[in-house]
Amino acid sequence: MDWSFPPEAEEFRNEVKAFIAEHLTDDVINSTHDGTIHNWDFHKKIAERGWLGGAVPADLGGGGKSALEMAVMVEELQLAGAPIDGMGVAIVVASVVLELGNDHLKEAIVPKLLSGETLVSFGYTEPDSGSDVAASQTRAVKDGDEWVINGQKMWTTMAHIADYVLLLTRTNTEVPKHKGLTFFIVPLSTPGIEIHPVHTMGTERSNATFYDSVRIGDEWRIGEVDGGWEIMKAALKYERGIAGGQFPSPPLIDAFIEYAREASRPDGTALVEDQLVRERLVRAMIDVEVCRGFAYNTAFLASEGVMFGVEGSMTKLFASESYKKHSKWFIEMAGIEGLISLGEETAPVGGVLDEHFRHAPVTTIYGGTSEISRNLIAEGLLGLPRTR
Ligand SMILES: Cc1cc2nc3c(=O)[nH]c(=O)nc-3n(C[C@H](O)[C@H](O)[C@H](O)COP(=O)(O)OP(=O)(O)OC[C@H]3O[C@@H](n4cnc5c(N)ncnc54)[C@H](O)[C@@H]3O)c2cc1C
Structure with missing residues (x-):
């Protein structure tokens, strides 16, 4: 069995190591000790290298980097203890939007995500549904051209530094639980959203997020109405692809x-x-x-x-x-x-x-x-x- 990587992946490993030596300073590592495992400057430098866009599959318009090169990059960054929570989220959300999102989302979100300017937090877990994520109860109800969202999410990590949340909602209570879910990418500046810090014993800062009659247009929906499980599967697919x-x-x-x-x-x-x-x-x-x-x-x-x-x-x-x-x-x-x-x-x-x-x-x-x-x-x- 040959465990060696192809030469281009090893060359890329050297490039990532040199990047780490130059940019992963003590200040960057110390900045994460407040519990937010993200450093904007470091993240933007990764984006400037084209590595966020490189991780997006070529058939979606990204590319340039192979799965082995991505694995090498994640390995070296993790070995060095670099703050890369935001990197993973950016790659996953950009890939999902490019595959399944509408034109509005592709234009509004993807360029800013891949240039390292913005983040989208994950809003799946609720106080009563974590492992059983399909049991989500946060309601989205159509009202004219808009959706009205009410509910609470738990562990919305990075919501306090992100501009958006990829929000899992229930749009149908009359069908089996997996079939009544819809996803939205909700701007966190929308009136009716509150973000409360949750500090863990593990020194992380996460958040509880509250949605009180939050009104958004249909252009912020991703995927079909009641078809949220497809988005969930796509997010998981891309998460696996980079992790x-x-x-x-x-x-x-x-x-x-x-x-x-x-x-x-x-x-x-x-x-x-x-x-x-x-x-x-x-x-x-x-x-x-x-x-x-x-x-x-x-x-x-x-x-x-x-x-x-x-x-x-x-x-x-x-x-x-x-x-x-x-x-x-x-x-x-x-x-x-x-x-x-x-x-x-x-x-x-x-x-x-x-x-x-x-x-x-x-x-x-x-x-x-x-x-x-x-x-x-x-x-x-x-x-x-x-x-x-
Ligand atoms: C620091 C932190 C950051 C997080 N960030 C995010 C985030 O950004 N976005 C987000 O949406 N979520 C996030 N989460 C939530 C995380 O994904 C959930 O905590 C996790 O999925 C477990 O759900 P739960 O906490 O509701 O526990 P539960 O699902 O209630 O589980 C409680 C216990 O029961 C066990 N259990 C549950 N079901 C079964 C089963 N079928 N068989 C055997 N054992 C079972 C579990 O393993 C666990 O030990 C975060 C959590 C933490 C702690």
Whole structure:
């Protein structure tokens, strides 16, 4: 089996590495410590390189970059700990609009998204529907030429810095739940919308968003009335297309090695000489290599035009669960020092051990929980019967 990438992908890897060396400064990383994993300047520089547009499929008018090149880009940015939440959202929404949106949306949204000037947040989850996203209750009712929207969304991450929300609504209560949904791209400046911050233990800032008689024209609808499930599937398809890799652990491992070199054991020797510390570091690095195997497999499938499904769930499940395990190991081994938070003067390696320990569990929830991923793998790979 030949795991090497084609020369053009390796050349592109070098280009991405050089970009990171030049633009991913400490200031950029520190700017995300307020909980918003997005930095406008960094994002715009990625856009200026043409990498957002490059990730959009060629048959939709984007292109230039292959699935393997995209995988390489995501891998290098994640390994370096770059803030790329906005990048993923921009690529997914631009691709969905280009495939299924009307001319108004294509003109109003896509150029600004791909030039890095604007963002669209995802408004799927509600207080009573997360994993079961099709149970969405936010209502959209047609009134003349307009739609009137009422309801509440939970976890509308980045809504406070975005100009739009890709909003999942219920337009029909008389049909099975998947068949009565409609999507809109709603300008967040529309009267009747409130955005309230939600701060997580993982130090992220997300939002609860409220929609009180929000009126928008039909030109903001994407897809057919009651055909929202098609938009959902398209969004998932493009998300999978760019999410080749999942590498949350390497920046944590690097930080822990730095810490363990400096910290002493009671006998005065360095913590990094401890056998258990060394064993766990090696185990964590092996897990990263397994992640790489999953990531390259999904990237390879995408490059062959195969729409992968269960492979994406395996990648996400393994990467997030192993990251959670590593963050627990490292905080245990750092002892009480490891719990000192970001911003505290005495925090070792800037407090990032604590930051990762708080953040890691969240990665097993968003983008599909571990339980849902296990269900999908059990059904899709092992052929076990559906449980719901
Ligand atoms: C920090 C953060 C950011 C987020 N950002 C966004 C965003 O930008 N936009 C957005 O729309 N959403 C976002 N989400 C929401 C996220 O996608 C949901 O939290 C997730 O899908 C789970 O839904 P829930 O929280 O309602 O939990 P529930 O679905 O209520 O699940 C509760 C528990 O039950 C388990 N469970 C549920 N169903 C099953 C089942 N069938 N079988 C076995 N176990 C099951 C779950 O695994 C979980 O452990 C974000 C969440 C977080 C925490």
